């Protein structure tokens with residue numbers, strides 16, 4: 001499958017007829033991965049399309065292929081590109097990359113001063129974010145807007161987040177800060193992961209161990225040390 005077979009565009013109000021299909025796929029994919037997800041309703045997704053704050057992708061034959069939308073927090077100081085989903089039959093063709101790039105550009109043009117962030121357990125998303133200039137950060141550097149964190153309540157890992165007093169969880173936090181762009185560190189992180197595919201598995205294993213350990217402070221310190229190792233090798 002070739003990326004040229006797809007059309008990736010800012011979603012229009014008439015695309016809301018795809019909202020149900022998108023939400024169903026989001027829920028089914030989360031179930032298949034056995035990971036957490038912040039639940040969305042078809043109305044919410046349709047609202048994003050109507051506001052011009054979403055990106056949708058189609059195969060040339062008109063089949064829906066992928067989606068992602070913009071959310072703002074802390075009165076527009078933070079932006080998240082959330083709900084990334086690619087239809088299973090169109091995966092591994094570079095479509096998530098193309099969608100994230102488009103929604104990133106849309107976010108930058110709508111909110112040029114905002115910090116753009118993401119929370120993810122997925123390697124694909126970590127890679128894409130790194131390419132876009134995001135870097136791993138601690139949770140304290142993300143929005144502290146209560147509404148954002150409420151979205152985690154429907155995640156299977158919510159008890160861990162609560163136990164860790166919102167300082168850490170299974171997701172890796174990544175941030176693009178237009179004021180202090182450190183593209184190099186993020187790129188190095190992505191290259192390191194690409195060179196050593198087993199590194200990611202090890203990283204997640206260690207992280208899981210640290211996150212469930214009953215010493216939050218030392219766990220967090222060790223995690224940051226791990227990031228330092230990844231960056232400065």
Ligand SMILES: CC(C)(COP(=O)(O)OP(=O)(O)OC[C@H]1O[C@@H](n2cnc3c(N)ncnc32)[C@H](O)[C@@H]1OP(=O)(O)O)[C@@H](O)C(=O)NCCC(=O)NCCS
Nearest residue numbers: 029084085086091092093094095096097120123124125127
């Ligand atoms: C994650 C997801 C969006 C990736 O979509 P995709 O179109 O297959 O991704 P792309 O083809 O653009 O791949 C992007 C990069 O990630 C890699 N990648 C894709 N799927 C991967 C996977 N399951 N595991 C590891 N790496 C993966 C690709 O090799 C590519 O790396 P490269 O740039 O070094 O070549 C898709 O699998 C999906 O919709 N999953 C379910 C929902 C989900 O997990 N959303 C993310 C929530 S944070």
